[in-house]
């Protein structure tokens with residue numbers, strides 16, 4: 279009862295201010311009505327757009343309160359996204375990165391293939407949007423995302439060992455993770471850093 283009363287009182291107090299003052303505290307967001315169970319809030323790259331998925335029965339006032347309560351969380355994630363490098367565009371700078379990765383990746387692939395008891399696979403470097411690397415086990419070709427040229431070398435190393443591990447075990451299963459654990463015990467930490475970058 280107390281919580282309800284104070285909520286009502288706050289509402290009355292807020293009404294005395296111009297509407298824009300209130301809106302300034304609430305991050306802009308896009309509302310998507312969906313068949314979801316709970317309210318879900320995501321901050322999307324590359325522009326930090328805030329998207330709220332809400333069940334149809336949740337009133338807009340509750341959604342606004344929810345978003346408002348998450349304001350600092352949203353700001354933190356928008357800051358993080360703003361700090362992320364923008365996707366590579368074709369041009370001389372990108373070509374310089376490609377040359378750098380073409381120099382650094384193959385020796386690392388060769389080294390790790392040797393450590394893991396594998397024949398050295400072919401390496402391709404490409405701009406990719408949704409993956410850091412792929413491994414075609416049939417053609418024995420590893421493809422690395424050009425973005426890795428802008429990441430720490432330890433993260434490139436993680437992706438290389440991950441893709442090589444697929445030449446031992448195709449799926450992401452216990453056997454695969456055992457291979458990763460055996461060769462790169464801190465791979466989980468590296469994955470976390472890579473996926474946060």
Ligand SMILES: [Zn+2]
Pocket residue numbers: 440444450
């Ligand atoms: Zn994989």
